[in-house]
Amino acid sequence: MTRSAPRKALPLPLTLTTALTVALLTGCGTQVRNPVTGQLQRTVMDEQQEVATGAKNHQEILKEYGQYPDAKLQAYVNEVGQKLARQSHRAELVWHFTVLDSPVINAFALPGGYVYITRGLMAYLDSEADLAGVLGHEIGHVTARHGAQQATRQQNASLGVLAASVLGAVLEANGVSGAGRMASDVSQGVAAGLVASHSREHETEADRLGAEYLARSQYNPANMVDVIQVLKSQETYATDQARAQGRQVSGGNDWLATHPSNDQRLQDIRTVATRYPGPDQGRYADDGRQRYLSAIQGMAFGDSPEQGLVRGAQFLHPELGIALTAPEGWRIQNGADTLTVVSADGQAALLMKLAPTSAGRDHAQVIRQAVQPTAGHTQPVQLNGLKATRFVGQRRNSQGQVQNVQATVVDGPKGQVYLLVPMARHAQAQSLHAQALAAAEGSFRPLNAADQALARPWVVVKDTYPRTGWSGLAARSALAGAGTPAEPALKLLNGYYGGGEPKVGSAVKNVVARP
C-alpha cells in the first residue's frame, strides 16, 4: 500500500499499453527496415515515433515504480548497459538504463532504447555477466523492434492483472476468489520475470540477440543460461512455498501459459550459447562477480517502508504508522492500493485500503461511497484506541442480486481513513473464518515500539559462506524469523536453490536489517 498515487507493483506499465494503442490507431503504417533482420516491415511506428513513445512513457514508469535512489548503482548499471548497447544492432540510439525501486522480479524495455531492471531482480543475480545477460536480452527486444510489433498482445496481457486490484470489482464479480486470484497473479508475475508479454518467437530472438551482444562485449553468453535459471528457480521456490503452506499451486491456465516456459527458454538458450565459443580461444573477460557484489552492497531488499512491509504474520507500514497481524496460516498480499489477508484455503479474506479521499473523513460518507449499501446499520467501535465505525448491511451487485456486506471504517493515527472489509466465498466459509476475520480486523493498530523495531528495512550485504553452512548463514540473516524458513530463501538468493553449496570462505549474499 502506498500513501498516495500508488506505485504499481505490476509487471507491465498500463501507460505504455495506452500509448502504444493510440499509436496503433493513429499510425499510418509506414515501412521500416528492421535493424536486426535487415528486412522491410510494415509498422505503425518509425524510429522517431519509437523514441518519442519511449521518452513519454519513461516519465510514467518513473512515476509509477520510482527510480531506485542510489546514483552509484544507477551509474554502474548504465555503464554495463551502454557497453552492450554499443555492440548492438542499434548502437546509434540514445540508450537509457534505469534501476527501478521495486521488489518485484522484473526487467523490461520500452521502444526507442529505454531499458529497466528492478532492484528485486538485481538481488538474485550473481555477477556483472548475469546483469549483462538481463540487459542484453532487453536490448534485443528494442533492437528487433518487438515493442512496436507487440503492442496489441501487450494490451491483452496486461488487462487481467490490472483489473484485479480494485475493491469494487472484487466485491462485485468474484468475491474472495477474485482476491485469491489477484494474489496468485502477483506471485506468478514475479516468477515469470523479464516481461512475460512477448511471444515465444520474440523471447527466443531476444535471448539469441542478448547472447550475441554478451559475446561481443566479452561476457560469456552462457550467463544467459544463469539468468533463465534464476527465473526458473523463482518458479520452483514459489511452488514449493505454496505447497508447504498448504496453498493451492496455481494451475497452468492463467496468463503465464501464453508465454514460453522458463524450462523451454533454458533449453533454447543452452543451444544458442554454444554458438558463441568466445573470442580468445574461448576465454572471456572475468564475469565481474566481485564488482557486482560490491555494487549491490547495501541495496534495499524486499518491500520498502514507503510501500509497507510484510514480516511473517505482521504487516507494518512505518510511513502510514499502522500495523496489522494476519491470523495463523493466512497470507498477506501487499498490493499497490489494497492489502489482502487471505485464509490458507482461499475461502476468506480481509481487504484493507485507504478510503477514497473524495469521501472526506466522515465515516458514514466513506461507507456510502465505498460500499454503496442498500440497507444496513452502523455502530461506533474502537480499534486499539482508534475511532472506528462498523457497518453491517446489504448491497446490490451489478446483476441486481442482494449481497450481505460488512465494512469497518477507521481513523488512522496520521490522518488517513481506512476501510477494512471482511469477505468470504459463501456462508459456510463466513462462519468457519468469522473468528479469524474478526481477529485480523481487531489487530489493526498504530505502529508500536515492537512493530517499529521489526519494520527496519532490509538490505543485501556481502557475507562469507561459513563452515556451518546454510544454517550458519541463516543464523545471522534478517530472513530468519521472518515467517518463512530462511535457508531455502538464502539458497535462492545465492543461486543454490537447485542444490549444491558455495565453498567455505567464499563471498555470498545475505540480507540484514539496516542499522
Ligand SMILES: [Zn+2]
Ligand atoms: Zn523478453
